[in-house]
Amino acid sequence: MNDPEAYPTIVALSSAPGRAGVAVIRLSGSRVRFVLETFAGVIPEPRRAALRQLRDADGEAIDQALVLFFPAPASFTGEDVAEFHVHGSRAVLARLLVVLTALPGVRLAEAGEFTRRAFEAGKLDLGAVEGLADLIDSETEWQRKQALRQMEGALGSFAAEWREALLQAMSLLAAELDFSDEGDVSGPLQEQALALAGTVLGSLRKALGSFAMGERVREGFVVVLAGPPNAGKSSLLNALAQRDVAIVSPVAGTTRDALEVRLDLAGLPVILIDTAGLRDSADPIEAEGVRRARNLLARADLALALRGIDSEPYQMDGETPVLRLATKSDLAGTPLPGELPISVKTGAGIPDLLAAIIERLHAFGRSEPALLTRERHRAAVADAIMALERAVSAEHGQGELLAEELRIAVLALERLVGRIDVEDVLDRLFSGFCIGK
Numbered sequence: 319m320n321d322p323e324a325y326p327t328i329v330a331l332s333s334a335p336g337r338a339g340v341a342v343i344r345l346s347g348s349r350v351r352f353v354l355e356t357f358a359g360v361i362p363e364p365r366r367a368a369l370r371q372l373r374d375a376d377g378e379a380i381d382q383a384l385v386l387f388f389p390a391p392a393s394f395t396g397e398d399v400a401e402f403h404v405h406g407s408r409a410v411l412a413r414l415l416v417v418l419t420a421l422p423g424v425r426l427a428e429a430g431e432f433t434r435r436a437f438e439a440g441k442l443d444l445g446a447v448e449g450l451a452d453l454i455d456s457e458t459e460w461q462r463k464q465a466l467r468q469m470e471g472a473l474g475s476f477a478a479e480w481r482e483a484l485l486q487a488m489s490l491l492a493a494e495l496d497f498s499d500e501g502d503v504s505g506p507l508q509e510q511a512l513a514l515a516g517t518v519l520g521s522l523r524k525a526l527g528s529f530a531m532g533e534r535v536r537e538g539f540v541v542v543l544a545g546p547p548n549a550g551k552s553s554l555l556n557a558l559a560q561r562d563v564a565i566v567s568p569v570a571g572t573t574r575d576a577l578e579v580r581l582d583l584a585g586l587p588v589i590l591i592d593t594a595g596l597r598d599s600a601d602p603i604e605a606e607g608v609r610r611a612r613n614l615l616a617r618a619d620l621a622l623a624l625r626g627i628d629s630e631p632y633q634m635d636g637e638t639p640v641l642r643l644a645t646k647s648d649l650a651g652t653p654l655p656g657e658l659p660i661s662v663k664t665g666a667g668i669p670d671l672l673a674a675i676i677e678r679l680h681a682f683g684r685s686e687p688a689l690l691t692r693e694r695h696r697a698a699v700a701d702a703i704m705a706l707e708r709a710v711s712a713e714h715g716q717g718e719l720l721a722e723e724l725r726i727a728v729l730a731l732e733r734l735v736g737r738i739d740v741e742d743v744l745d746r747l748f749s750g751f752c753i754g755k
C-alpha cells in the first residue's frame with residue numbers, strides 16, 4: 319500500500335464543484351507529507367486544523383487554507399490523508415489541482431478511488447461501502463437513516479454473527495463425525511449444530527422480511543396515476559408535485575408519454591408517474607401511450623385509480639394494490655363505496671389522500687431501518703436460507719450432507735459482505751461514486 323508505483327497519491331475535489339464559500343481538496347497516499355511540506359510549509363499536528371498560506375513551487379501564493387493531516391493508518395483510506403479547505407472559487411481550485419498533479423507520483427483520483435482504498439485497507443466492508451454510496455445519494459429521511467445504519471456496518475455485523483454461529487455448528491458436526499466411523503451417527507453434537515442452524519435460519523428470514531421496504535426506500539416507491547381520459551390524472555400530478563409538470567386540458571387523451579416526479583412523503587421517497595388515459599384508441603400514438611400505462615401499472619407498488627365524480631365507474635384489473643379516488647369532488651356527483659373524494663380545484667381531500675398513500679406504503683414494512691436494501695443482499699440471504707432449510711430438514715444421521723449445506727450457507731454470507739466474489743460488485747458500485755469519494 320505504500321508502494322508509490324502501485325498506489326500513486328491521489329487528489330480530488332471532495333466537495334461539490336462550482337462556486338462556494340469553502341471547498342475541500344483531499345489527498346491520499348505516500349506523497350502526502352511531501353505535499354504538505356511543499357505547499358503548506360508544514361506538516362500540521364494530526365487531526366488539528368492549521369491556517370496556512372498555500373504556495374506553489376515558485377513561492378507564489380495560491381490561497382489561504384485550513385490544512386488537516388490524518389496520518390496512516392488512522393485515516394479514511396488507511397494511508398496518509400490531507401485535506402485543504404480552501405475558498406470555493408473555480409480559479410483557486412483549478413490552480414491548486416494543476417500544481418498538485420504536476421508533482422511526480424500525484425494524480426487525480428478516479429470515481430470512488432478513496433473509498434476503494436478504504437475498502438482494500440479493511441476500513442469498510444462491502445455493506446458499509448454500499449451504505450456510504452446510498453448516504454451520499456440520500457434525499458429523504460428514511461433514505462438517510464437506512465443508509466447511515468448500513469454505512470456504520472449493520473449488515474456486516476449481522477453477517478459476522480450468522481457466519482460465526484454456522485462455523486461453530488460445522489465444528490460440532492466435525493467433532494461428531496470424528497466419533498463415528500461410518501459418518502452416519504446422529505448424536506447430541508449434531509442436535510446442537512441443528513439448533514444453531516435453526517436460530518440463524520430464523521434471523522435470516524427476519525432480515526429477508528425487511529427487503530421489500532429496504533429496496534423501495536433505497537430506490538423509491540413507484541406510484542402510478544391511472545384511469546380513463548380526463549379523470550384528472552395530470553392535474554393531480556401537478557398538485558402533488560406543486561409544480562406545473564404535465565399538460566392539463568379538457569381534451570380527452572392529452573397525456574401520451576409517462577411523466578414522473580419525485581416526491582418526499584413523510585420521509586419516504588416516491589416516484590409518482592402520470593400516464594395516458596386508459597381507453598381503446600384508434601390513434602396509434604395514443605394506443606402506445608395506453609400500452610405503456612398498462613405496463614407501468616403492472617409493476618407499480620401502488621396504483622391511484624382515478625374516476626371523475628361526474629363520470630361512469632370503470633373496472634381496473636391486475637394485481638397491483640389500488641387506492642380509488644373520486645376526482646373533481648367540487649362537481650355534482652357521489653363517491654362510490656371505497657372511493658376517496660378529492661378536488662384539485664379546491665384542495666379538498668388532498669391531505670387525506672397523502673395520508674392514505676403513506677399508510678399504504680408502510681404496508682411494505684414498518685420496522686425501520688431495513689437491513690437488506692439491494693437485490694444482491696436478497697439473493698445472498700435467500701441462498702443461505704435455502705441451504706439451511708435443506709440442512710434442518712435432512713434425515714437424521716446425514717452428518718456429511720448437513721455439513722455441506724452449512725458450508726454453502728457460510729459462502730453465501732461471505733458473498734453478502736464481500737469476503738469473496740467482490741470485484742464485479744465493486745466495479746459497478748464505484749463507477750457510480752463521485753470523484754472525490
Ligand SMILES: Nc1nc2c(ncn2[C@@H]2O[C@H](COP(=O)(O)OP(=O)(O)OP(=O)(O)O)[C@@H](O)[C@H]2O)c(=O)[nH]1
Binds near residue numbers: 569570662663
Ligand atoms: N372542476 C374540476 N375540474 C378538474 C379537476 N381536476 C381536473 N379537472 C379538469 O379536468 C380536465 C382534465 O384534466 P387532466 O388533468 O388533463 O385529466 P387527465 O386524466 O390527465 O386526462 P388525459 O391525460 O387526457 O387522460 C381539465 O379540464 C381539468 O381542468 C377538479 O378537481 N375539479
Ligand SMILES: [K+]
Binds near residue numbers: 548567570572
Ligand atoms: K385531458
Ligand SMILES: [Mg+2]
Binds near residue numbers: 565572
Ligand atoms: Mg393527462
